[in-house]
Amino acid sequence: MTAARARPTDCPTGKRRYRDRIGAKYALAVLKESASWRRQETRAYHCRACNGWHLTSKP
Ligand SMILES: [Zn+2]
Numbered sequence: 001m002t003a004a005r006a007r008p009t010d011c012p013t014g015k016r017r018y019r020d021r022i023g024a025k026y027a028l029a030v031l032k033e034s035a036s037w038r039r040q041e042t043r044a045y046h047c048r049a050c051n052g053w054h055l056t057s058k059p
Helices: 021-033
Strands: 043-047 052-056
Antiparallel strands (some): 043 052
16 A cells, blocks of 8 residues: 555644644634634644644644
C-alpha cells in the first residue's frame, strides 16, 4: 500500500486532525453552536507534524 494515510488521528499530538483549514474552521463553527462547547477550542492552526489542522484554545 502506497496510498497516503488519511486517518483523522494520524498525528503525534494525539489531537483531532482536520484535512484543511476549511474543515477545521467548519468544525470550530459547529463546536461553538453545540451545547458541549466550553471555549476550549477557539482557533484553528496548521500542524507541521502531520501537515493537517487542529483546534487550540491558545491565542
Ligand atoms: Zn498534527
